[in-house]
Amino acid sequence: MSGCPFLGRKLFTSKPSQAEEEDESQKGINKATKGGIVYGEYLQLDKVLNAQVLQSQEKGDKIHDEHLFIVTHQGAYIIFFKMIKCGLCPQVRDERNMLKVVSRIHRITMIFKLLVEQFAVLETMTALDFFDFREYLSPASGFQSLQFRLLEAKIGVADHLRVPYNRRHYRDNFHGQESETLLSSEQEPTLLQLVEKWLERTPGLENDGFNFWGKLQANIEEGLKIEKHKLEKMEDSEVKEDLLAELNKQTEIFTALFDPKRHEHLLSKGERRLSYKALQGALMINFYREEPRFQVPFQLLTALMEIDTLMTKWRYNHVCMVHRMIGSKAGTGGSSGYHYLRATVSDRYKVFVDLFNLATFLVPRSWVPKLNPSIHKFPYMAEYYDSSYNSCSSEDSD
């Protein structure tokens, strides 16, 4: 029946009046009674509804709340896994389908918002409730949650910026198959790297074309010079001194921005994560975000910052919950618990930190190089969506 595109659809051509509505609600056909796939089978509920084994019960002391503990954790891990497998990376490679890319990244932010709110459910469990079955969990530990580590790696949390775990490399906590999965995932391109490559391709960066960077540097230098002249003409006063001091700071900042060596230095310290060219592309998208060509790219940059923010909020909510549950005790896996988690709520775990720091480089609109759209055309590949559009390509699905 796959040839029939309307199988299973029955329409009402007009909206019923209020009075007809009740009848309208009864006009369907019970197709299910004619055989075919059933809802519970489709969703494989037999598997997922029977995958909760309480350790407290195994050990002869069934504790009610362990069920909640397992179920909320399973839910989160299914979701993390889903994001890794299908929601994230490879699409950014493909310049054409930006709407899809932005939609997917936006979806991930929605999922993360839900995960952040989900703590409210587990927090209905008090420290005393948790104490009742906590010993049965040992030595399993949330640190071992492979899916979250994979997600971090996939987004681009840097290996060398991670907080060590009991003085050891984070990967040492995983063994056998899991350890290999982690290692091989670290070889794959991260979201950060794909975004970087894409930003480097931003049209308008070409030295022999619009030459955004060169023009911007010239404009800013000119602007700062004019400011300085203006300030120097002021009568001497405390205000004048303050303003001059600030202007000097600004000048330093922009001098540093246009110095490629300075960028390399910050990269080596982990304080920047994007290549110099990608940083230029990101700033360009910010300045010209109203241009049709840059509207959706700008939305993407915004969504990437949101992912970073939400991951960090998730971490912080996690810390708060753990503090309630175990005070400053050690975790079930022997970690320092609260203190370890607290240390991971750090900018070192922010992947798109450069996008946040762009705010440091904003300038008055009049300093932004003017664009003549009839001369500077920014091409992109307009095309009818191809048939493979919505499928998971082999690389993002497997």
Place this chain on the structure above:
Amino acid sequence: MSGCPFLGRKLFTSKPSQAEEEDESQKGINKATKGGIVYGEYLQLDKVLNAQVLQSQEKGDKIHDEHLFIVTHQGAYIIFFKMIKCGLCPQVRDERNMLKVVSRIHRITMIFKLLVEQFAVLETMTALDFFDFREYLSPASGFQSLQFRLLEAKIGVADHLRVPYNRRHYRDNFHGQESETLLSSEQEPTLLQLVEKWLERTPGLENDGFNFWGKLQANIEEGLKIEKHKLEKMEDSEVKEDLLAELNKQTEIFTALFDPKRHEHLLSKGERRLSYKALQGALMINFYREEPRFQVPFQLLTALMEIDTLMTKWRYNHVCMVHRMIGSKAGTGGSSGYHYLRATVSDRYKVFVDLFNLATFLVPRSWVPKLNPSIHKFPYMAEYYDSSYNSCSSEDSD
């Protein structure tokens, strides 16, 4: 090792200063390396992470978004199921552990809030995305979600008040084992029935004791009489007429409230759901909620209304999502889709409707029968929590 209550715990006796914190975060022991249960095993992630079979993929046309569709539905069903098995009913039987009961009901409201918000994730899928794999779902239908039906039945949605499904009884849509599960669940006491029994036991209702109902009736009749006198002494005016008309309405309402036959009549029409005595108990708890004896019972009544409200909000959010996804089309199982679901957002599905309508019977504080706590002692069973406290008793778990 079950004899050692601190297994797996290591404490810091004092909170470290800011400066020490980083080191503090590294003071744990890697217990996991010494063997024992591993996190992924504990959560049975192999089962739940591999329970997503895309029908579109089975039919050779893998559609990315079907994965999201399956995963969000699974998540919801795991949670509904959890609520049915462990969160709801039997505890209300037990008058002693009211804190636990209120906590559990509160937890269910938190879960429902999350479920209501979860729609935001599925709504990142547009109608066009859904259209791409919708045909592969047919004839499976969300109506067949046994878990949601069981939850409705368990809470106390009345069989005869349900909207028919394509003109047939809702249970006719289920077959074999599922149909039997539904039927047998309908034999079990509902949350409504347990609450009703508990309300009937409210101390203070005894005719030969505090006789709340009798005293209340006397006070209200007296109060209304005095009001009437007052109004009749006013000069004739439109305002006076309006006030008299309102007072008459009030008098009718209270006359009806104190008439047991009227109650039976409303019960038979489904406009009340609680027994007459339980209704009296609920009103009593409302009036004396500040009394220590009635504080937690009052919280319970509030939480029950919240469950009703949240179920109805969930239904409404569901309707809204379906309208976006399929317009006014029929559902995959052949139902009238949007119109059927719209009809279920109705007060007929509210279980604790009597608690809402109590607001109709509020009276000035001075009309509430005075309580002399040194005479009217409301006993409850104070006792140290017994060892079985946190375990699922056989009836609520397995």
Place this chain on the structure above:
Amino acid sequence: MSGCPFLGRKLFTSKPSQAEEEDESQKGINKATKGGIVYGEYLQLDKVLNAQVLQSQEKGDKIHDEHLFIVTHQGAYIIFFKMIKCGLCPQVRDERNMLKVVSRIHRITMIFKLLVEQFAVLETMTALDFFDFREYLSPASGFQSLQFRLLEAKIGVADHLRVPYNRRHYRDNFHGQESETLLSSEQEPTLLQLVEKWLERTPGLENDGFNFWGKLQANIEEGLKIEKHKLEKMEDSEVKEDLLAELNKQTEIFTALFDPKRHEHLLSKGERRLSYKALQGALMINFYREEPRFQVPFQLLTALMEIDTLMTKWRYNHVCMVHRMIGSKAGTGGSSGYHYLRATVSDRYKVFVDLFNLATFLVPRSWVPKLNPSIHKFPYMAEYYDSSYNSCSSEDSD
């Protein structure tokens, strides 16, 4: 000092290491001590923090919770007002700044989400708490909330589709200045009308150009014909009959879609709200949403549906709260309270109902007219953002 673009900014050129962070937090200058505008003045907190007059207090019986009641209502009305004045309409007139338009509409959805959640705060007040000061409110009524009526009118809730208020036209409930404000606001173009005009301009609709509508009709008729042939070749069976019946329904739906008279009829009944041409534009944007030219327009259509959905959710949450607060009593202004509000949760109040119902007209991708981007160029005005960009134009602000 308006010439100095960096006034008030002091930057750190590099992110400090973890260790330096505490010092870093102390590197600022206390500018506030040097004079200038103070935060409280800037926000005019003296006005807003002193605008809560409790009627219960005026009448000598100060009730604590009336403060919450006033404050939550004020908050909501400030926000509704803000949306009316600055967030909504005029921008859609301007085809060029679609990013801004989509951002503003998105912002409104975020605000509405917050308003929906805000009920949770007022719901911490029980029916009994409200009863204590409810009489002091009479005859003021939430129905009189001019701001909400203005917002409805501005978005495009149709005058003649509104539920009457105690059998009278909704505007009759307002007097003097308020009545005039309402009337004049109804003369202004609504968001619906602006969207309609914009949709009618969708490039590709021209009969002598791409001729989307003509091509689509031809493709669909051809597609349905082929389907019919296929089905007719099947062996006779119940399945065949069902499929043929469904195909006939589909054919009817599309015959109706391509019949301009049918559209006029539905318009007259209020079951469609957009012009025929605008409907075509909306469907076109849906089908070609992946095209760069249509990506942001598609986001706009999605956001408009979200506004509709959120307004209706807000209404429903309001109904639920009112049911808790006053049962089935009359409102303070004399309305039928719960029942009146319940009646407004209706598709008659949905403004962008056509966008929802587009889901009814989806067809297989292969039926969508192919677009040759090298021939069919969809122009839009690419240009550098003009200096007035972010200002409120006189029409949307004043």
Place this chain on the structure above:
Amino acid sequence: MSGCPFLGRKLFTSKPSQAEEEDESQKGINKATKGGIVYGEYLQLDKVLNAQVLQSQEKGDKIHDEHLFIVTHQGAYIIFFKMIKCGLCPQVRDERNMLKVVSRIHRITMIFKLLVEQFAVLETMTALDFFDFREYLSPASGFQSLQFRLLEAKIGVADHLRVPYNRRHYRDNFHGQESETLLSSEQEPTLLQLVEKWLERTPGLENDGFNFWGKLQANIEEGLKIEKHKLEKMEDSEVKEDLLAELNKQTEIFTALFDPKRHEHLLSKGERRLSYKALQGALMINFYREEPRFQVPFQLLTALMEIDTLMTKWRYNHVCMVHRMIGSKAGTGGSSGYHYLRATVSDRYKVFVDLFNLATFLVPRSWVPKLNPSIHKFPYMAEYYDSSYNSCSSEDSD
């Protein structure tokens, strides 16, 4: 008319059937047309809707988004203020009305949750949008938000634990009336102090009565001794050594817990905030939370932790927003901006840190001193609620 308790109420004695509902919605009376207070007046909307003066407009360059900035800030400050004035402290003095106290604290948590979510609205403003009017704000600064400082002080954030602001005491940033208001608010009892006094009164702490602390110490010492014996009988192994090491840690922790001098030391360092006796009361409430007498007190302790958690989440969300808006720039008031705010997300700002750390002192249920309710009666003042119940007493209102 104040004598008529039903003024403004009109009831329906029975719930209408679905079919009648539309008519039911029209049965009210238009009281508003008969004169009396009008909604807009009641809410003083003229004041609050006209209290938005845009500095950008004043300076001749009206920027649209400044309106959003002002409105969201005003909303938050109204709410903070409301909490300070009416929601918080004095009630805890009154042992009798625990339901009211718990409800109020719960309400504050609901408000805080909303405030945390409210950031999503302001975050629809990008760094570039903010840059457009940011200079007009200087030198006003969010640090000057008196209301938030008052709220912190009222809850009990310790003066000496605060992060300095540009190396100066936080109060130095306020002048004149504001400075005095702050100072005098610091003289008033904080929520922490009221809770402390209340906890010290926990029945069962009396040395000559139930003597909870003495009994608990004896039980724990005995329990640890038995554990030690058990472990010593094990065969020598690495596991044995680990367990013994852990047991020693536990023993140290409890030895410290029962040492009043140790408590004084931690108090002096700010690592504990409650008196020794109050800490004992809190632990007692935790252990006996199932007792009717302790159910509502336990809810209060939980709600207090939630306030702390939510304040800290609010701070963290604020930091995240600021990072997006201004990168690592200085704030408008000259503060170090991001870095200053980052430093305030610290346990030093947690007021009820002792309640979190109680989780460190949990013991197996069998170690908790048994309670004989027929002997150990915990009195509380049961009484009919007095007429002043719902009014703001002079101290908490004006």
